Amino acid sequence: MSSFADPIVDGARRARPVRPRRAPVSRLGLILMAPALLLLTLFFFLPVALTGVFAFTDLSTSTGIGRGDYVVTPTLLRQLGDKGLSDTDAEAVARSSVTVDAAGLARARAAGVDDRFLDEIERRFMGRDYEAPAGFVRDLRGLRTAPRRPRDLKSAAALFETSVLNQRFATSQALAAQLEAMAPEIAPAVRARIVEASFTGARFTTENFRTLATQKETARLVGNTFLYVGATLSLFNVGLGLFLAVVLFYMPKGASSLFSTLWLLPRITPVVLYAVMWKWFTWEGGFLPILADQVGLPSFNYMKGSVVTAWATMITLNGFIGASFGLILFSGALRAIPLQQLWASEVDGASRWQQVRRIILPQMRWPILFVTAYQTLSLLSSYEQIWLTTNGGPGRTTSVWALEAFKTALSNYTGNLEYGMGAAMALVLVVVGLALSLIYLRLFKFSELVGRPKIEI
Amino acid sequence: MTLHVKTAALAALLGSVALGAAAEDYTITVWSGGTGDTSTYRIDAIKLAAEQMMRQAEIRGDDLSITVEGQAWSGWDDFKQAFTLASEAENAPDIGVSGHEDIGPWSEAGLIRPIEDYVYFDTWPLNTIYPNLIETATFNDRVWGVPQDAEARVMFWSIPALEAIGWSQDEIESLAQRVESGDFTLYDMLDTVKTMQDEGVIEPGMGFGPRVSNGPDYWQFYQSFGGEMSDPETGKLVVDTGALEGMYGFFADAVEKGVVSNTHLGTEWDVWHQNAAAGNYGTWHGGTWHKAQWQNQFGLADFFGDVQYTLIPAGTEDGRANSITHPLVYLLSATSTEDESVIAAELIAMASAPDINALHAVKSAHLGISKDETRVPFYAADEWLSAASSRLAPHTNAIPNNSDFGTFWTAMYQGLEASWTGASTPEEAAQTVADTVKQSLGDDVVLR
Numbered sequence: 001m002s003s004f005a006d007p008i009v010d011g012a013r014r015a016r017p018v019r020p021r022r023a024p025v026s027r028l029g030l031i032l033m034a035p036a037l038l039l040l041t042l043f044f045f046l047p048v049a050l051t052g053v054f055a056f057t058d059l060s061t062s063t064g065i066g067r068g069d070y071v072v073t074p075t076l077l078r079q080l081g082d083k084g085l086s087d088t089d090a091e092a093v094a095r096s097s098v099t100v101d102a103a104g105l106a107r108a109r110a111a112g113v114d115d116r117f118l119d120e121i122e123r124r125f126m127g128r129d130y131e132a133p134a135g136f137v138r139d140l141r142g143l144r145t146a147p148r149r150p151r152d153l154k155s156a157a158a159l160f161e162t163s164v165l166n167q168r169f170a171t172s173q174a175l176a177a178q179l180e181a182m183a184p185e186i187a188p189a190v191r192a193r194i195v196e197a198s199f200t201g202a203r204f205t206t207e208n209f210r211t212l213a214t215q216k217e218t219a220r221l222v223g224n225t226f227l228y229v230g231a232t233l234s235l236f237n238v239g240l241g242l243f244l245a246v247v248l249f250y251m252p253k254g255a256s257s258l259f260s261t262l263w264l265l266p267r268i269t270p271v272v273l274y275a276v277m278w279k280w281f282t283w284e285g286g287f288l289p290i291l292a293d294q295v296g297l298p299s300f301n302y303m304k305g306s307v308v309t310a311w312a313t314m315i316t317l318n319g320f321i322g323a324s325f326g327l328i329l330f331s332g333a334l335r336a337i338p339l340q341q342l343w344a345s346e347v348d349g350a351s352r353w354q355q356v357r358r359i360i361l362p363q364m365r366w367p368i369l370f371v372t373a374y375q376t377l378s379l380l381s382s383y384e385q386i387w388l389t390t391n392g393g394p395g396r397t398t399s400v401w402a403l404e405a406f407k408t409a410l411s412n413y414t415g416n417l418e419y420g421m422g423a424a425m426a427l428v429l430v431v432v433g434l435a436l437s438l439i440y441l442r443l444f445k446f447s448e449l450v451g452r453p454k455i456e457i
Numbered sequence: 458m459t460l461h462v463k464t465a466a467l468a469a470l471l472g473s474v475a476l477g478a479a480a481e482d483y484t485i486t487v488w489s490g491g492t493g494d495t496s497t498y499r500i501d502a503i504k505l506a507a508e509q510m511m512r513q514a515e516i517r518g519d520d521l522s523i524t525v526e527g528q529a530w531s532g533w534d535d536f537k538q539a540f541t542l543a544s545e546a547e548n549a550p551d552i553g554v555s556g557h558e559d560i561g562p563w564s565e566a567g568l569i570r571p572i573e574d575y576v577y578f579d580t581w582p583l584n585t586i587y588p589n590l591i592e593t594a595t596f597n598d599r600v601w602g603v604p605q606d607a608e609a610r611v612m613f614w615s616i617p618a619l620e621a622i623g624w625s626q627d628e629i630e631s632l633a634q635r636v637e638s639g640d641f642t643l644y645d646m647l648d649t650v651k652t653m654q655d656e657g658v659i660e661p662g663m664g665f666g667p668r669v670s671n672g673p674d675y676w677q678f679y680q681s682f683g684g685e686m687s688d689p690e691t692g693k694l695v696v697d698t699g700a701l702e703g704m705y706g707f708f709a710d711a712v713e714k715g716v717v718s719n720t721h722l723g724t725e726w727d728v729w730h731q732n733a734a735a736g737n738y739g740t741w742h743g744g745t746w747h748k749a750q751w752q753n754q755f756g757l758a759d760f761f762g763d764v765q766y767t768l769i770p771a772g773t774e775d776g777r778a779n780s781i782t783h784p785l786v787y788l789l790s791a792t793s794t795e796d797e798s799v800i801a802a803e804l805i806a807m808a809s810a811p812d813i814n815a816l817h818a819v820k821s822a823h824l825g826i827s828k829d830e831t832r833v834p835f836y837a838a839d840e841w842l843s844a845a846s847s848r849l850a851p852h853t854n855a856i857p858n859n860s861d862f863g864t865f866w867t868a869m870y871q872g873l874e875a876s877w878t879g880a881s882t883p884e885e886a887a888q889t890v891a892d893t894v895k896q897s898l899g900d901d902v903v904l905r
Contacts, residue, residue, distance in 0.1 A: 075692065083900070217889075304724065307720065395723070413533055417541055
């Protein structure tokens with residue numbers, strides 16, 4: 001086709017020496033992309049950003065998520081005492097008193113406490129001071145008009161009490177004001193220190209990363225993760241996937257479709273069911289141990305009974321899922337190889353192995369790289385099969401980074417959910433994932449793959 | 458505009474009048490952790506209390522209707538995750554039944570309300586609850602929950618296996634005493650089970666069957682080697698490196714002697730129960746409540762004929778024979794409405810009545826929460842509960858209520874896993890725990 005007949009190509013060619021012409025941004029295109037962008041923001045950018053923020057906090061079960069009050073507790077006073085708070089100041093803060101006065105009665109009336117009850121309080125106890133709230137509550141319970149429910153009586157009693165200990169204040173100002181009113185003798189600087197320390201919410205810190213960098217456990221987790229990803233990827237996702245694709249390629253079409261479908265089963269089986277089936281397969285009284293027993297091999301729970309078999313089980317069960325992915329991709333790529341090349345090689349007397357080695361494998365470079373890249377990232381972040389099967393055991397010998405991040409942040413026996421630390425671990429995965437993606441894109445020569453064609457049509 | 462305001466005002470007025478006259482209708486939700494088939498009364502007791510409360514209201518002339526909805530989790534990690542995240546999402550149940558050690562972090566985060574604001578602890582039945590149990594539900598000088606049960610953790614011994622290696626009846630019977638006094642130590646136990654294996658009485662690797670997963674149980678071994686979880690004076694956590702090394706060394710030695718496998722941790726619970734109930738282990742440790750499971754689910758017929766039970770023996774002279782109790786507590790969620798919490802708290806108080814709690818105690822083989830409960834004939838007639846109450850319960854102590862205890866606990870168990878599987882030596886593992894805990898908690902922990 002002549003370039004004269006095509007004004008766009010012609011225009012593009014003339015403009016090229018200056019700078020490539022940008023494709024016009026279509027408004028319709030943007031509108032069509034909007035839902036995808038929205039989803040991307042909601043489910044990818046936002047979680048990553050939140051993970052990034054959480055990673056630099058000490059967010060945990062005891063700090064709560066996204067909130068925090070100001071509470072002075074006996075524990076806090078003890079901790080502050082260790083850091084130099086004087087006993088006199090600590091006693092002043094811990095002070096609590098109950099006074100039955102007009103102001104208290106007015107507060108109680110405003111809060112809707114029963115009038116007859118308040119009248120009786122006024123009649124019997126007006127002007128009295130109590131050292132401890134418990135004594136006042138006891139006296140109130142003796143009144144004829146006392147509310148039946150303990151909660152009603154205790155909330156009414158609390159309105160006559162002045163104390164900061166164990167009270168939750170929403171703002172630092174509220175606590176500071178109450179402290180000042182109750183214990184004016186405490187120096188403002190000390191008061192500020194108490195208020196600052198009384199915050200129950202999360203604080204920003206880089207401690208998570210320092211811990212990750214210094215603890216010995218990190219090295220073991222990294223080692224385990226390498227072993228898991230490396231072995232699963234090389235033996236199964238790429239190795240077995242490629243082997244199956246080549247074998248099926250040489251099989252008659254009917255048989256090859258049947259086997260391809262069978263190999264998809266691990267992938268399409270729900271993960272919990274798949275895990276349960278592996279348990280039946282490898283546990284005491286399961287298929288493999290019974291079989292082993294019959295032929296005189298050691299028979300035990302292979303999934304959890306020894307470190308070596310636990311690793312083998314974990315890698316195999318994940319690998320079978322991954323192999324099907326490689327199988328599909330490699331089969332597609334194989335079909336793109338012109339059959340004439342194989343016929344020609346057969347004319348030249350090439351064996352099957354020579355065909356695979358000299359014709360097929362060289363043309364599979366990109367699919368192999370793609371599967372490697374994609375599956376590395378997916379294995380790095382996957383933990384659900386491991387969680388449901390070996391659960392990192394025996395001991396913690398098969399635990400990997402993603403599983404440990406999940407357990408740290410969201411699921412452990414003591415219920416001590418360290419969201420901040422878990423997020424830091426997840427962030428490390430995100431960074432490693434991004435770095436690996438960049439490396440793989442270079443290896444792939446991705447720019448060549450999506451670059452402008454070198455010939456013009 | 459004016460009309461709108463008037464209508465709204467009228468609606469509000471009518472609403473409040475209607476509320477005064479109409480029936481009070483509540484749905485109280487209860488979530489319970491670590492609750493299997495034998496411990497359903499953790500939830501059912503609240504249902505019974507609701508039934509009683511409605512009858513009382515009816516007699517008083519109030520129209521009160523309460524529906525109790527319960528959900529039980531057999532494990533702990535799922536339950537704690539669910540309760541914590543539901544609380545963060547303001548969607549928590551009205552009542553949570555969890556281990557008392559959760560009071561620390563949950564109260565600090567504002568996930569629960571102190572139950573002492575809702576009930577009187579000096580009226581029946583709460584005034585009959587053992588003071589040491591109330592102590593476990595207390596944190597920062599406030600009582601946050603009502604103890605739901607108690608227990609003791611136990612070292613179980615196979616009587617047939619002891620007999621088979623030549624122990625006399627006297628020796629078997631006096632074992633509990635010898636363990637309690639510290640004469641019979643953990644290492645004596647290892648020698649005993651090794652003999653059982655050597656003589657072919659017990660299969661190799663089955664001499665000792667420890668708990669298969671994390672639990673308060675492992676703190677007992679820390680105490681056996683002289684460890685103290687927290688300082689009674691200051692309430693600070695105490696990391697005793699020597700005691701950790703001692704307990705890690707003990708389990709490593711058990712592996713070394715071949716009486717337990719290095720991959721024992723993580724064994725399935727059912728497998729452990731089957732072995733325990735069938736007498737396949739020489740000794741094993743668990744809790745008082747396991748007896749109910751072995752009899753009901755795993756076919757153990759003659760418990761007292763086949764099983765001797767003692768405290769966890771001392772490890773060294775510094776340590777002591779001991780047992781840990783881990784009371785569960787009823788807690789009030791902070792996300793309920795005030796009215797729901799009032800009802801929930803009163804239901805909890807009523808469910809703590811000796812006769813109602815005895816249903817749970819006997820069915821699940823947990824210990825009762827009050828002296829009065831031991832006088833309930835149904836409870837008193839249970840041989841196991843009486844036996845455990847006299848032999849074990851007096852020597853029990855609980856893990857501390859401290860919002861940082863989870864950090865120490867997780868580190869302790871990781872160290873145990875590392876030394877048990879041989880990934881670290883006991884010395885390294887103990888040092889790692891000390892370093893990790895010190896790094897996380899700084900001055901709030903004492904190193905010994």
